[in-house]
Amino acid sequence: METQILAGHEVALGRYTMVRRLLPQRGRRMVGAWCFMDTFGPDDVENRPGMQVGPHPHTGLQTVTWLAAGEVLHRDSLGSLQYIQPGQLNLMTAGRGISHSEESPAAHPPLMHGIQLWVALPDSARETEPSFDHHPELPVYREGDVEATVVMGTFAGVTSPARTFSPLAGVEIVAPAGSRASLPLDPGWEYAVVALSGAAGVAGERVEAGPLLYLGDGRSTLDVVAAEDTRLFLVGGEPFDEPLVMWWNFVARSHEEIVEARDGWMSGDERFGEVKGYNGPALPAPLMPTVHLKARGRVS
Template identity: 45%
Template structure:
């Protein structure tokens, strides 16, 4: 999924120092972001925010639905670029067609994982519309990004699809692990920093102490139900953050079943600069990536296939970096305008 904000702001992301008198659970309120167009779906974004930019390597979290796609239009995201990250797509309901510049064509459904590694550059499209899936009525899920460490972010792109993720059950709680290891269940998906992502389905009235790695910081996204995390109520669609040091993550559920997504990882050691769909390290790096993507857009023939201008080395280099998504019926998505100032770090709140 792309960030379709018309005026995306730069985010310099780094792990917060431990301690600092933070509350046991830090509550992060979502903000609504439209994915473009008059009938576009709206997502609820909890990462990044001014309050917090990273949870482990996770630098982006969008939560959407349940949406009636006949009313909301569904997901129709034209080919767009990424650098320096992995996209993690997980659905609760519905289906999304993924196509990318590596030639990957995959429909993802609930219980499956799409994991795309951008490396130095990749492009992809995502469609969850009635045109693609005439019998689909609801779309509901999350997409996350993880920042790639220095040793992997300059590498080639990759795509991995898991048709079924490992699942376990403890005390009536169903645990689907799509990244990392949790409660003795391990996903085979490849990550490049210690990371965890899992869906937990909890019965009404559940009192469950989830065993977790004390070296990890964690966050709990509540999709539905009344849930307290370490005795703090986390509203639906909000994110509850917990600092490293815990061996147990207490979850308590109200009178109705609940569903949550737990993410985590060791605090990411590298400072990153995010702007639009690019994760880099410096202003100049992000500006150069945008310029190359705009060359791909300019060279498009209108059907999603990029055509290099004769003897145009810069255009050929840009297309070699980001590629094309020929299976999408439409033009690539242009990048927003850069601000008229140098991209620079945002101040993080104390602690």
């Protein structure tokens, strides 16, 4: 079966954090309903502010925050105030509209390392009421020394308690040096995997921290052979066939919806509410592009 290596590119997140954007990119916009993926770190933030991302809006998606190291404080316009640490899930469902901020606490661990993803909401759910959930404990599937924490959806018959709106999986796979496993997959789903640390053979390809390895569909197993202590994150799901318009922090279905969301954020529309307690300004929306935004499928 063919695979595709997607290198991604570096993007500044706030004033102090650089991330590697792996989705969307040219040639691969989505994997299942997963429409956005940033990895960050490991960064030495012992004497630095760490992550500082001021209040900003979202529509039509869920945000998934997962840490390998460090601590992040989430605030949102629902009044949520939640710290997240490694092994815990912060899940925010934007629905029709929400705003939030993300920051490293003043007294934070010396390292920051993790991944943030978006899940596109299907048309039937994208106007749902916004919500926020914190899951401090998640189920684990084990094969030998390899542990797979089911962060979102269902994997190997194990289901996360996190709320989902389409068939998908988000899984952290921790494989000690010298370990190997043949993990079950759904052949009707498409998958991709990124190494957060270490190096491993995955589906016959060497995977190291950095790029995203797109695995496609048709696979019933995923062979993992760890060359060293390795931490992977696997995303997958039923192919998402609804064309999307993605711009800035919004997932929509038309140019006009994007314009409406942007104008609403800039004018203080109550749909986005207010994030209280963040010590800094809200992020202004960029200017709209001069071209008409078109809905695109999962591959472009």
